[in-house]
Amino acid sequence: MEHLHAGDIMVPLDLYPHIPYWFTIRQAIAEMESAEIETNGRRSIPRVVLVFDETYRLMGFIRRRDVLHGLLPGYLLEDTDKEIREAYDIHVDPHLSEVFETQGEDIKELSNRPVSSVMHPIVHSVQHDDTLLKVVQELVVNNVYMLPVMKEGKIVGVVRTLDVLHAVAKLVL
């Protein structure tokens, strides 16, 4: 196990989908819909799109869930008007609204919001020469799906649970 490092199992940054922060949720969806990553001869669909700033620094990431979150009408979000909802025990039943698909125009409008509004900042990362065990620990302890891999202070790729599991599989199977 000591021979494998984060840099060995990561997906190089070039292969991973990324967009600038002012791009729209719509563009992020297009990215997710079209991207495929081929590693170890297997194709996978990225669950995350990285978000960069204009000087090409990594700012954050968005997951599928974040994209969907961005498309949900405000009144369906549990965290809006939270106090009022709690005080009066109000629950909104989505079935009372018109169905999602017929609200095409609303969704299109919402999808034109910038991804920066649903993005998560990057908090955790691993070093290029961190061991596989260290990577596993970071993923598990921080409960994240993916970590940026740093080398000499710069990001060079990402390592996902999928990549780690694949490396682990070789050891245990």
Added chain:
Amino acid sequence: MNWIQNLLRGDRDEGDSAGNLEDLRRRFDSFRELVEKNNEVLGLIGDMEEKAQGEFLFDIAYVRGCVDRVESSVRTVIDLIIEIGGPQYETLRARYAAILGQINNLLPGSDFHHGGPLILDFERINRIHSSSVGGKNAQLGEMHALGLRVPDGFAITAAGFRLFLKENKLNELIQDTLKQLDIKCQQDLVNASGLLRAMILAAPIPSELAESIKTSYEELTKRTGEELIALRSSAVGEDTLYSFAGQYSSFLNVSKDQLLLKYREILSSKYSPRAIYYFLSHSLEEAGLSMSVGCTRMVDAASSGVIYTRDPLDPESECVHVHSIYGLGPYLVGGTLTPDVYTIHRDGFKVESRTIRDKPVQLRPAAKGGTEEHPVEEGRRSEPCLNDEQLAELGELAVKLEEHYDHPQDIEFAYDQDGKLYLLQSRPLRTICTQPAFELPDMSGHIKIACGGTTVCPGAGLGRVVHVSSRESLEAVEQGDVVVAANPMPSIGLVLDKVSAVVTEVGSSASHLAALVRERRIPTIVGVAQARSRLPQGETVTVDATGTCIYSGEHQKLVQARLPEYDLFQDTAIFDLLRRLLKLISPLNMVNPGDAEFRAERCLTLHDIIRYSHQRGIEEIFSHARSLGKRKEFGAQLKSVLPLPVHVLNLDEPEIPGRKQVYDDNSLPSEPMQMFWNGMLQEKWPFAHPDPTRLQVARDKDAGLPVEEQFTEHSFAVIRKEYMLASLRLGYHFTSVEAELCDDSNRNFIRVHYKGGGAADERRRRRISLLEELLDRMGFEHTVKSDFIDCRAQFLPREQAELNLQRVGRLVMLTKQLDMALSNERITRWYIEDFARKLDLEHKQAFPL
């Protein structure tokens, strides 16, 4: 990336010379003129390329006219870039001169003023010397260099001929005589020819030339131990573009005292009626068609012949064709005898077929000089004149020469009495591609008056039969006649413009006349037995040359049906010339200003020169503009809602000391700039973002500018009311847009350069391919190299130009750092379609040109 930095930094001195607005205005005026000339050349190149596609007819005057205009505009462009940027661009002049030299070598008649040696030994000649020693001599030198056996000898060069004309002051006399000539009048041709030939034969050879010829002759005879030599014409321009096949004299077995006389006779043959007719009817400039003469050891030929490395009528077949007779070659190429014909397979050189003919006579060198006819012994007359070993040797040689020249060849050869093979000539073989699939009318009910023979040029023609036997009888030939002759006399070439078909009783597809009729596409059959008695003078016939059948009466439908058999124009000399010229004019090698190879010395074509000059012109202008911009009193600021500081130099506006002009988004004093800017504004700029931790990305050093330089750089625009030249930095990509917008669509153009990006190479290239497709839909012509695109639209009506300028503005914004997102082809496709919808480009635009 240096060019971008040059462009944006512009560390010019702020001294008086560079630092004043008047100076910039002057340079800018030169630049505007440069752009105009540049566009003019691009328009001409486009037109020539279109002509070269074969859809339109044109003549030598068109080619010359275009080349002249391109040359003069390119020269002006060079003058202008030197005015703008200084003597560092002088290098372009040398490149221009070199390319021009190559162009002039291609254009018939343009080597007239060149000097050079009077004599060149074959050992020192190769095919690049054709403008000095003519095609025939040059190819002999080339074959010698290939290690093939050619007769030892030397060439009296075109410079020798020019010296002769000059010393005798003949040039003007010749010009005047030809100017008054009506080439349609046979008598005029004969008279003019007689006059010119007499003048040449009467003129003395300049002593310098005469001495050189004698010295070379003596050296040659010392080497070979033989007194008698062969003199062959080798016209400059012959056999390269125009087949002057057999137009000029050659003399075999010439003695020392006849040498200068025969040399003059060859020079005078340049003015035979058919030669004059040929070059005037091809609009070649007489003055430049020089004559070189090859002087070689005499090969006493046991047999001679011609090899076609391909069947001219079926170039795809795998056979080499050899035609051969006993004795010296003139009886074959002149059409006196019908030769033996052998076909040899290109693989293994096995003889596939042989047609042996009766060869009653042969031409032999006479003991005292000249040639004489000898009978062939009874027993050998109908024997093959070449054996299998020789045929295999010839087959191998044919394939070797074709491979060397990368083109089918027409080769003349001779076997001497000892069985040694000599090559006498090799030139490109003109082939015709027939297209078999078309429907012929049913001819079964019609009277066939003659059948058989060999197709020399396919097709069908009809007309009144005229028998010709001498030059005089050619005068009876009228427009649309069918010429019938005993043999394929080369003088029939004189009337080919008029005739609709040619039929001869003897001859082969290897005669000189055959080359002429193929070039002119005259349906021709040779070897039609008793043609003259079967086709009576004055009768109307239809000659089906493809089907080797002659019908009584007019059969227009047959003629029509045979028409599409070959492409009418594609293969003609003039197309060849235009295509060769275009190779020196139009290919673009200087694409990406970021390349280390983007240097004046690397310009290989005229297009390269203007592309290079235009790019450097932009850089020079910006660099000067920037040095002015540093000084507060100059230039204006564009205050925009876009966070993009643009420094504007309005050259229409007089400079007001101490006052800084400010323009807002809607008050740009330049129509094209306003249109472009409107497009930029339409796509919004991203607003401020949250500021969490950011992680620096590791990238290649050359993937973009260092981050710290990035946003400190300003964008620039130099404008006038109807003109803009803007250089913008958005993120990591660099765009320059140049445009003219007015009511005259001939002047309107938009030119966009787009380069760079911050993402990996592949993503930057994807962005360029996206731009390429969208700009293509907008009707832009474009050149792409790696992550650089140079595109251009010209001759746009005002509305179209306005619309496209806006679209370009929008695209510049839409693609800002888009490369980052282009992680695969599918997403690139998605963006192309998405932008196409936005820009209303779902269908390709058609522009009137």
